[in-house]
Amino acid sequence: MxxxxxxxxxxxxxxxxxxxxxxxxxxxxxxxxxxxxxxxxxxxxxxxxxxxxxxxSRTGILALMMPLRTGLHVPVTTEIAMAVTTTARSHGYDVLLLTGEEGPEAVRRVEGSAIADAMIVMDVGRDDPRLPCLREAERPAVLIGLPTVSAEAADTAGLDCVDLDFEAAGARCVEHLAGLGHTRVAVLGEPSAVLGEPSAVLGEPSAVHERGTGFAARTLAGLRAAAGTHGVGLLHRPVDGTYAAVAAAVTRVFEERPGTTALVVQNEAAVEPLLALLRHQGRAVPEDVSVVAVCPDQVAVHASVPLTAVSVPAQEMGRLAVERLVRRLAGETPRGTELIPPLLTARASSGPAPSGSVPTEERRGRGGR
Structure with missing residues (x-):
């Protein structure tokens, strides 16, 4: 040696x-x-x-706090972790992965020991109990996510935050559909006790909403604001990602609003059950109903019908979090929130609003195309 x-x-x-x-x-x-x-x-x-x-007096290690629990979007979480690791290595740092649900104790452990120079904190919830410790910590920290259900009401004083602009993402979905002539849109989100919405099926609300993770609420706020601006009727139905739950929610949507011509999906687990259900019902995508999602690119591209979607920029979030930490470790002090502008990619699942809401198979039975 x-x-x-x-x-x-x-x-x-x-x-x-x-x-x-x-x-x-x-x-x-x-x-x-x-x-x-x-x-x-x-x-x-x-x-x-x-x-x-x-x-x-440096370890050359960044601590990544990524609690492994139910309700996490595993593909997104894994992609962020990979981006954090590769970006950290490019700057000469290794990554220590902390997966336990220790809350403030994990922050205190990193702060009070020499195991890492700085922290990246994921799975940030509303009123997250780790926030007071992070504000007081001497070691730099960056949050991936906002500790609130509203970007405007975010109490991020003394914190560094990186996230997708989910409100703008919701608005972009409505703008795209409104531009195609859709005036009645339904949103399939996750079960949400926090949002005060009834669930489409009986059972426990999702862990995401139980913790008050704000991305779903921010997306819905953007959807509703844009719907008001563009004169679009918006119906929100939280739903689990199972076929039975999606079937119950979609049946309810078309019963309450038969003229619905577009669906926006944020719960990525519901994407394939939804597309399968629409095929079973004889509703062609996008001829009868358009589908737009907020989800990772790999979900959108590999869906049975390639989805028009606002991508969740997991790699960019991980990269930005590390780069902000590296600058902080180099002596830069400014902190704040960096929201990544949403990018919507139009694919095969969205098209012009149909003149009527009769499914394709029914039109064929009446001598239609």
Whole structure:
């Protein structure tokens, strides 16, 4: 194994000079620094992590707090974690994954020990109990998500937050459908005791809403605001991601509003059950009913009907969170909220509003196309 002494001999300098270059504790001339770096690269020297931490008071580790619990959007969560890891490595950091549901205790553990230089916090809920600890912590932290159900009412003072602009995402869905002539739209979201909406099926509300995670409420706020602006009648029906729940919700939608010509889906688990149900009912997509979703690109692209969707930019959120932390660790102090503008991609699931709401198979039976 190559040692610091080997590097010193190869570069023709003392071991202390190599140590000063690695720690940055003393100014070394550029030619000497370059000669030492050349020797490091040539010999393949890697400083011992423990010694490097003692020398610099830094661990070179970022803690990623990603509690594993029911109700999480696993594909999105995993994609964020991968983006955090790859971006951290590009800046010379490793990632320590903390998956337990310890709440404030996990923050105190990182803050009170030398296990990580900074924290990235996921699964942020409304009135999250970790927030007071994060505001008081000396170690930098970035939240992926907003600790509120409304971006305008977000109490993010003293916090760094990165998230998709879910309100704008909801508005973008309505704008797209209104531009295609749709005037009656139904929203299939997740069960929501927090939103004060009745569930489409009996049972416990989703863990997402029990915790007060605000992205669903912010999306709905954007949908409703845009519907008012564009004169679109909006019906919201929370629903579980099972076929039975989707069938109950959609049946109820068409019973209450037979003229509904478009559906917006935020609960990605409901996407394939919905498309299967519409096929079973003889409703062609998008000829009879358009479907728009807020979901990851891989869900939209690989659906049985490629979905028009606002993508959840998981990779960008993970990358931005790390880059903000790296800047903070370098001495930059500004904090705030960075909302990523939504991008809607039109695919095969949305089209012009039909002149009537009669399913395709019924029209064929009456001599239609």
């Amino acid at each position: 190559v040692t610091l002494a080997d590097v010193a001999r190869h570069a023709g300098v003392s071991a202390s000079t190599v140590s000063y270059v690695l720690s940055g504790k003393r100014s070394i001339s550029a030619p000497t620094r370059e000669r030492i770096q050349h020797s490091i690269d040539t010999l393949g020297y890697r400083p011992h992590a423990g010694a490097r931490a003692l020398a610099s």
